[in-house]
Amino acid sequence: xxxxxxxxxxxxxxxxxxxxxxxLVNDLSDLVALVAMAPDMVFLGMKFIPSNxxxxxxxPNKIWLSEYFDEQGIAYTGSSHTAVALELSKELAKQRVAAxxxxxxxxxxxxxxxxxxxGDVTLRYPLFVKPTxxxxxxxxxxxxxxxxxxQLLSKVRSLSADLQSDSLVEEYLPGREFSVAIxxxxxxxxxxxxxxxxVAPPDMSGARYLSAQVKAADTxxxxxxxxxxxxxxxxxxxxxxxxxxxxxxxxxxDVRLDSHGAPHFLEANLLPSLLNGYGNFPKSxxxxxSLEYEPMILxxxxxxxxxxxxxxxxxxxxxDAPGITLSLASSGPVFETA
Numbered sequence: 001x002x003x004x005x006x007x008x009x010x011x012x013x014x015x016x017x018x019x020x021x022x023x024l025v026n027d028l029s030d031l032v033a034l035v036a037m038a039p040d041m042v043f044l045g046m047k048f049i050p051s052n053x054x055x056x057x058x059x060p061n062k063i064w065l066s067e068y069f070d071e072q073g074i075a076y077t078g079s080s081h082t083a084v085a086l087e088l089s090k091e092l093a094k095q096r097v098a099a100x101x102x103x104x105x106x107x108x109x110x111x112x113x114x115x116x117x118x119g120d121v122t123l124r125y126p127l128f129v130k131p132t133x134x135x136x137x138x139x140x141x142x143x144x145x146x147x148x149x150x151q152l153l154s155k156v157r158s159l160s161a162d163l164q165s166d167s168l169v170e171e172y173l174p175g176r177e178f179s180v181a182i183x184x185x186x187x188x189x190x191x192x193x194x195x196x197x198x199v200a201p202p203d204m205s206g207a208r209y210l211s212a213q214v215k216a217a218d219t220x221x222x223x224x225x226x227x228x229x230x231x232x233x234x235x236x237x238x239x240x241x242x243x244x245x246x247x248x249x250x251x252x253x254d255v256r257l258d259s260h261g262a263p264h265f266l267e268a269n270l271l272p273s274l275l276n277g278y279g280n281f282p283k284s285x286x287x288x289x290s291l292e293y294e295p296m297i298l299x300x301x302x303x304x305x306x307x308x309x310x311x312x313x314x315x316x317x318x319x320d321a322p323g324i325t326l327s328l329a330s331s332g333p334v335f336e337t338a
Contacts, residue, residue: 001045001046001271001274002275004275004276005045005273005274005275005276005279006022006045007022008274008275008276008293009043009045009274009297010022012293012294012297012298013043013297013298013301015294016298023037025046025049025065026049027049028049028051028063030049031049031063031065031068035068035069035072035074038074039074040074040075040308041074041075041076041077041301041304041305041308042065042069042074042075042076042077043076043077043300043301043304044065044066044076044077044078044271045271046065046271047064047065047066047084047088047271048062048063048064048065048081048084048088049062049063049065050062050063051063064081064084064085065081066078066079066080066081066084067080067081075304075305075307075308076304077249077250077300077301077303077304078248078249078250078251078270078271078300078304079245079246079247079248079249079251079270080246080248082246083245083246083247083248083270084270084271086245086246087245087247087251087267087268087269087270088133089132089133090130090132090133090168090267091107091109091132091168093245093267093268094107094168094265094267096244096245097241097244097245097265099244100240100241100244102237102240102241102244102265103237103262103263103264103265104170104264104265104266105128105170105171105172105173105256105258105264105266106123106170106171107123107168107169107170107171108121108122108123108169108170109132109166109167109168109169110156110166110167110169111166112156112159112160112164112165112166112167113160116152116153116156118149121149121152121169123169123170123171124171125146125147125148126145126146126147126171126172127145127146127152127169127170127171127172128144128145128146128169128170128171128172128209129143129144129145129146129152129155129156129159129167129168129169130144130159130167130168131159131163131165131166131167131168132165132166132167132168133165133166134163134165135267135269136273137210137213138163139159139162139163139165140209140210141213142203142204143155143158144209145172145203145205145207145209152169155167156169172207173256173257173258173259173264174207174258174259175256175257175258175259175261176197176199176256176257177197177198177199177200177208177209177210177254177255177256177257177266178195178196178197178198178225178234178254178255178256178263179195179196179198179252179253179254179255179280179281179284180193180194180195180196180234180235180238180252180253180254180255180284181193181194181195181196181250181251181252181272181280181281181284181285181288182194182238182239182242182247182250182251182252182253183249183250183285183291183296183299183300184248184249184250184303186299186302186303186306187306191239191242192285192288192289192291193235193238193239194284194285194287194288194289195225195231195234195235195238195255195284195288196222196223196224196225196280196283196284196287196288197222197223197224197225198210198220198221198222198280199220199221199222199223200219200220201219201220222280222283222287224287224288230261233262233263234255234263237253237255237263237264237265238253238255238265239253241253241265241268242268245268245270247268247270249300249303249304250270250272250281250300250303251268251269251270251271251272252268252269252270252272252280252281252284253265253267253268254266254267254268254269274296274297276293282296
């Protein structure tokens with residue numbers, strides 16, 4: 001969560017709750033200090049902290065914030081750590097979705113230390129190559145769409161060197177791309193499922209995909225999905241994938257069509273960007289349901305509070321508004337993407 005989102009969420013919640021603060025969590029001591037403040041709610045803006053900062057994403061002993069807060073009995077927004085851990089690993093997420101009988105492009109994972117040979121590739125070109133554990137378009141660029149083995153090898157080596165990441169290689173789908181926001185309705189078991197079409201500018205070969213550069217510049221177009229049959233098909237896949245991952249409350253599912261127009265699951269983001277006017281999640285809420293930014297944020301918080309069992313939650317009235325202590329847990333300043 002970037003500084004702009006931190007402040008926008010803080011300002012929104014401060015209108016309804018008595019004490020709202022921003023807490024930057026970069027290591028375990030920061031996390032312990034946050035728990036010591038005994039907030040009634042934590043609005044999560046990050047997924048984990050490494051137990052060893054030098055290892056970062058590759059740390060096998062990550063401290064998942066949602067798991068940590070569950071152990072401490074502190075309510076928080078969004079999905080549990082099991083769902084978030086699945087989402088963070090694109091390979092595991094695709095395996096789980098495929099096991100649920102849902103369509104996702106054929107794929108294989110190439111380890112960063114693997115001595116790759118042409119015979120190791122079992123997929124049909126063209127292929128799309130991206131890091132296994134990054135979001136926001138990180139590692140996706142003009143070299144991500146590959147048409148032969150030398151191009152594939154070059155991109156795999158680049159991801160290994162630049163991001164210290166394994167590579168997820170999947171058969172490229174040439175169809176349209178969609179981002180689907182999912183938001184649970186309060187007091188019901190129903191979900192609002194809200195798709196938008198993402199139209200990226202074409203690359204030199206005419207292919208369209210959301211690279212890090214496109215996302216950073218926010219140059220993709222966002223279109224309403226007006227075909228009712230297509231919308232139903234996309235929404236069904238997105239919600240089924242969301243539930244297959246064990247997600248709850250809110251999140252985003254990315255979908256792309258194959259050459260026959262059939263939707264396939266690409267990846268999930270269970271902590272999507274909430275940057276007003278930029279993130280695909282708030283854009284989808286506004287375009288589909290006319291749901292403005294502030295009620296969207298308040299809905300996310302309400303859903304989390306509905307799960308709390310604290311008998312000692314500090315509820316009181318201040319200027320006719322409930323007074324509840326909230327904290328926005330986020331890492332230090334980061335670049336925010338959709």
